[in-house]
Amino acid sequence: MMRKSMRKSKIQSPLFFINISKRRLSDQEFGNILAIPLVVFAIFIVVFPLAYSLWVSFRDINIFLHVDKFIGFNQYVKALSDPLVTNSILVSLHFTAEVVLLTIFLGLGFALVLNEVFPGRRIVRVLTLVPWALSEYVTAVIWRDVYSSEYGFVNGVLFSLRIIDRYLNFLTPEWVVELLAVAFAWHIVPIMAFFLLGGLQSIPEEIYSQAKVDGVGPVKRFLTITFPYIRYAFLVALIFVTFLAITATDMFIVLTGGGPGISSESLTFQIYKTSFLIQDISYGAAISFILLIITVPILISYFVILTRKR
């Protein structure tokens, strides 16, 4: 009774925020007092820097030489006619397409196998997850060893099988993006596999046995029963993997450093190189907004699908 009447009383004093302490807070107020400042802070450390980055992209800044002047859209005009930027966009799209294809193929295969019942299934699942527990940069370091032209695994296997008679360098301009895609796919296949595994486990067993009794072949079983069940998980994983591939950076810095030549300079690597190696930070900021323009539709579709009623 007491609390109710006190909550209703209007706050008259201009210093009402001091008076608040005299009565008990409602759950709403208490929650907002705890949550809002931190949420605002979380927005502040992301939205404000991005806005600042946009401002930087309209200027010509060099923090070491203390240069800072407004040049409008010049950085963007420059970026759109820069062959390095065009090349890097193509490399990124090439890389992303291959990673997505490989990940779908392997992820689906792994999920179908892991969904079967066999002894030691739990251990196999843990082992499958290991590449994802490693980080992207460790993946790059390890796969550098696998691809090495002096002591690499691929060379070793081919040499032992007498397919090649001397060690070769595989990281050539023609093949480097493909090899990077394989290494990156190795790192992210477990996510795809586990997303799809979640979908597969929601399929009731009776449907399968019924289909088998009816004499439906395995391919048709997959297309008519399995796929409709995992379609949602598949879509979510697909968009997520696409996003990971297009924003992959560590891979390019550690495994190839953009080389040989400019053949593996992805858009993210181009931003990194321009901003932090060449120190042209405002040009790098302008290119980073090109990357954002590519990634934002991916993210929006991701959130639309995640929040849509099924």
Added chain:
Amino acid sequence: MNMNRKKILLVIFVSFIIFWSLFPILWIFNHSLMFEEELYSRPPHWIPQNPIPNNYMQILGIPAYYPRYGEVKASGHAPAILNGIRNSTIVALLVMTATVIVATIVAYPLARFNLRHGNKYLFVVLTSRTIPAISIAIPYFIFFFYLGLYGTVFGVAILHFSITIPFMIWVLIGYLNTLPLDLDRSARVDGYGRLGVFRKVIVPMAGPAIVTSIVLTFLFSWNEFLFAWIFTSGTTAQTLPPAFPSMLFMLADPNNMAAAVIISLIPPIVICAFFERYITRLKIVGAVQIKSG
């Protein structure tokens, strides 16, 4: 007959999965137990002939004497690795502590009080965090340069924190939503205040989720490369990940490097083995947040 064929196929596929997931790691582990001349033998040695721990000792700065090979000096990269392990641990502990305190405090009201704009807060926090790490590094580079946070463990910790906090809030809310709200109500009836409910009901009940997300926070911070590379490489605050590209560019002994990689893998693999059941559940939930930087 049909059953047998299926079994054989299954064995082949499962062996392929295990091989595919582990061969690169086993390959580098193999290298870490060799001397350099064995590394270049052709055809390669799939298993080292005389496994030796020297590379690990060298990379950890311990000189070793072996009758057959003579004195093996400590690697020149040992200080970077040792310093890196120390700094990475400091950063990870800072991030873990800050994240667990802030995230539990924020997740509690967002999950339990049915706040009017609760979902909106959450949505904004989560979406704003899904920006490519490289885009966010540019403004922070300028801020940190002027604030004097460039090349400090605090600078990296702040950047990691800004990624782990939405992730952990997301995971905890997801978990708290599975607990019945009646627990809170009956505790309130028993005379506990909101903080009492938080201390006596929420924290113990959400224990497993809190522990798992602490572990994942640690793993994220330990594994994170890009921010560490841009903001600490070549400074005294250099963490472990940037030590690897530096070694590559300086053409370090590949065997020593392999040993260093294996050392850096210990925390993820231990965590994976002990927390597999929670991680497969939680990591997929938070996958969006933790990787997107």
